[in-house]
Every structure is written in C-alpha cells, then in structure tokens.
Amino acid sequence: MSTWNAPVSGPVDAVVDLPGSKSITNRALLLAALADGPSTITGTLRSRDTNLMLSALTGLGTGVAVDAEDPTTVTITPNPMHGTDVYCGLAGTVMRFLPPVAALADGRVAFDGDEQARHRPLATILDALRGLGVEIDGDALPFTVTGTGSARGGQVTVDASGSSQFVSGLLLAGARFDEGITVAHVGPPVPSMPHIEMTITMLATAGVVVDVSTPDVWRVPPTPIRAVDWAIEPDLSNAAAFLAAAAATGGRVSVPRWPSMTTQPGAQIADILAEMGCAVELVDGLLTVTGPERLKGIDRNLKEIGELTPTIAALAALADTESRLTGIAHLRGHETDRLKALTTEIGRLGGDAEEIEDGLIIRPAKLHGGQWESYADHRMATAGAIIGLQVPAVLVDDIETTSKTLPDFPGMWQQMIGRP
C-alpha cells in the first residue's frame, strides 16, 4: 500500500477513453457462462472485480479463453458447473451474483472474500435461495452453497432496500431454475433501480423476457439463456471521476464512445455536473464537460445513482454553496461505510461535511492538505484525487485500491493532467 501525493492541476484539457463497464462486464460474463453456447465478449473490463468473476467462473468449470493480443476480448464456453472455491474480493457483483449460479453447480461452492467484504450485507440473497430449497451454510462471507446440478426456483419475497444487487443476482440466474423465479420486494424502496433495469435489458438481449407488470415484482420464466457476443460500453461511473476533474479545475474533459442510449446510471453525471455549473455537450458520441469558474453545490436525491456519491461529494466539498445529498442510507453497506468515510475525510482536510440519516450535507469551507484514507474503497481513493486537483498536498493512501474497477487509475490521471 502506498501513499499517493494527489497532483494539483490548473485547468485540465484532455480526452479520456475509459475501459469497459464493471456492471455490464460482470453481467455479460455470468450470462455467457449460463448460455446455450459460446459467446465472445469485446471491451471486457479487466480489473480486480471482473478478474475475480472470470476466476470464479473458471473454477466452476466454465471455459474462459482470453485473446492473446487483446485481453479485453474473452470467449466464454459454458460447461456443466461443479464445486470450487470462489474468492469475491470486495466485489458486490461477485458476492451477490454468484450464489444463485452456485446453486446450479453439482457440488460444494465455498465463498470467501476480503476482511471488509465480510461486513457487506448478504443474508437477504442467501435467505432467498434457502427459501427456494438451496442448501446454504452461513449468512455472510465466508459461506458455502451446496448445489445439486439444478435448482427448483419458484417464488421468493425479499427486502432489497439494502442493495439492488440482491434482485439482480436472483434474476440473472433465474431463467435456469426449473420453475424460473419470481422475486417480490417488500420494504423501503430499492436503491439503484437503473442497475435492475440493466439486468432486465441484458436478459432481454439474451432472450429472457422478465415480466415487470407488477411494481416491485420481477418474474423470470424458465427458458434457455441465448449466447450473445456482448460489446461492453465504457464505464460511465468511472468516467464521472475524470469529468469531475474538468469541474474541479475549470478545465475541459471529453469522453469518447459515450453511448447515446444506456442503462448505466453513471450517465446521469452529465446532468449533475450541469446543475453544478458545468457546460456539458454530447456531439457524435463525444461527451465534453467544461468546468465553471465557481462550482455550485447541489441538492439531490441520489438513490438511483448511489455509486456516484463519492465523486459528487468531492466536488461538493470544493463548491461555493451548500450541498444536500440524500436517499443514500444504503451506502453504509458499500465497499466501506461511505457516509462515515466521506464525512471523516472531508473533515480532516478542513471541510464541513455532516452525516444525516439518509445522506450528507456538505457546506463550503476552505480546505487544506492532509492524509486522505481510502478504506479499500476505489471511489474514496478517486474522490481524494479530485479534491487534490485543487488542494495541495492531499495524500491518498492505498491508491492501488482503484484497480477494483480501473486497471491504471494513477497513470490515466497523470496523463489527463498532462504529466505522464
């Protein structure tokens, strides 16, 4: 683990091409492994979270062939699945998406992950699978799923207010259950609904039509999952951190290959930056953000786009007016308790951030340099980098943790500010 002196920068002027989306990559890999034939995936994100998914699928028996010249082109060949050990790291998409897949394996699948991952909520999905007759030992990491080669499926009720990934996980594998699956949510609203839309849209592309005619109920029929040669979009949530650099420095950042239609909630960063005072334009797939002289705070419910919070909070700490970020109580169960982490770290630099029941209030304050802890959270590390563009001597610990979803964040950042 190394301390990284976040570089200060004047107005940036850069084009930043982002690697593939974590969320789309891990869904595509999983669907390909359960499909009715081989699939080739292009633009595959190769980062810690997606490499963990690839290792887990390999362990379960799936054929994985990586192109020798282009590691982002991966061919997946489905095979009957068997018992193995699955290491989840800190990846929500691995620890929540794979237990239903393990239920289809013939044998004992033992899951474990990083120390911090042992504190992320999992019981909801493990209890749901138990309710469908799957043998599971444990309520959090580490736990085991003992599969019999098939799963009955059926109807299950969950409280998914802690994470949309509980619903996505059940839907992604549900078509392969004997009776399909019907998931009903009962409880406070589900966060990150666009990520459930992403799941439903990708299932539809693979020939699985999810019935969404009743609110908060998702019905997946038992049907084959078609093989699809997926082309992965750039990661718009990671793009957000680079676009934020334009906002923080009064500079300009463009991201090519910005999809005209997408299920990625990260696309909403464009609206948010506009509301904070940036000029935003999308021309022929190139999204360009030009930062203002003075950033405005924002009053916004971020329930749908919780994963953008650290990026938005970093900008809020640099803004001239107060920000209220609400609808994000569930961030306490992300990679770390992000509400506590952001409040603590912004405060350590002299900022004024207050944790409220479902979010944060961030008031204008003069910031100074100091230590910025990452808590093994990639988005905390990038939030420190954003503040460090304007505030000298922000020392970000464990910058390597950004490799969870980006293979070379420090290199890309240096290149963006023109100091490779």
Ligand SMILES: O=C(O)C1=C[C@@H](OP(=O)(O)O)[C@@H](O)[C@H](O)C1
């Ligand atoms: O399904 C997905 O790919 C994700 C869903 C969201 O999780 P939560 O609903 O737990 O916020 C999001 O924050 C996470 O980064 C990725």
Ligand SMILES: C=C(OP(=O)(O)O)C(=O)O
């Ligand atoms: C919440 C996140 O990740 P995970 O997929 O591990 O839940 C995130 O990337 O912001």
